[in-house]
Amino acid sequence: MTLPQTFPLTGMSCGSCVGKVTKRLQEHPDIAEAEVTLQPPQMRIQTRAALSEADINEWLKPLGKYRVPVTEQASSPDDLPKKDAQTYRPLIILLAYLLLVITAASIMHGGFELSMAMRLFMGGFFVAFSFFKMLDLRGFSDAYRSYDLVAKAVPAYGFVYPFIELGLGLGYIADWQPFWINLTTIVVMGVSLIGVLKAVMSKQAIRCACLGTVFNLPMSTVTIVEDGLMIGMAIVALVLPH
Missing domain, CATH: 3.30.70.100 (Alpha-Beta Plaits)
Known part of the structure; x- marks a missing residue:
């Protein structure tokens, strides 16, 4: 049979x-x-x-x-590390590097400027995160599809998303079309945030794909803050004089 x-x-x-x-x-x-x-x-x-x-x-x-396509990437709690500072060390180091870049740019510029600092932070954030995702595009796509609403409906979006991040990052660094770059960031990160919120609220042990598959990071409120911060900065950038 x-x-x-x-x-x-x-x-x-x-x-x-x-x-x-x-x-x-x-x-x-x-x-x-x-x-x-x-x-x-x-x-x-x-x-x-x-x-x-x-x-x-x-x-x-x-x-x-x-x-x-692997439609569900949920893991058992034992498969994921604890949600502590050591687990999120890669994110902390990346944040420190971005702050050092902003400090160096401010010194060269002759002083701190909020709009420039946000632009460099967001540009570096997107470029760095897209790099880690591209190290294993297929692995990232499978992991991302386990919680992102668009990637679930259109699996190819998981392969395209790192390139969207790269484009946004380069746009911020080059200060190109700031209105459209910020608006795109709000839309893209907003949709991503909805998926993250649903995943965190479900209280399932889900692997976060924010740094691709290179690091084994659990989905948590840190991911919500990460996406929310980018949305908030993009909104502020839209209303600040350019």
């Missing part, structure tokens, strides 16, 4: 992809039948034993880009 299972697929672009994935699935010892389609990009398999998303992804790994 076999069990019918259906999984969505990412990385599919042509008939050749269908052929490669189908052939690979048919070689699995627990898969009796496999049907792969391009529209929609998914697989329908008959299995001798239930297979998880992780099982399928491990089997497809030799093919490279083909993957079953």
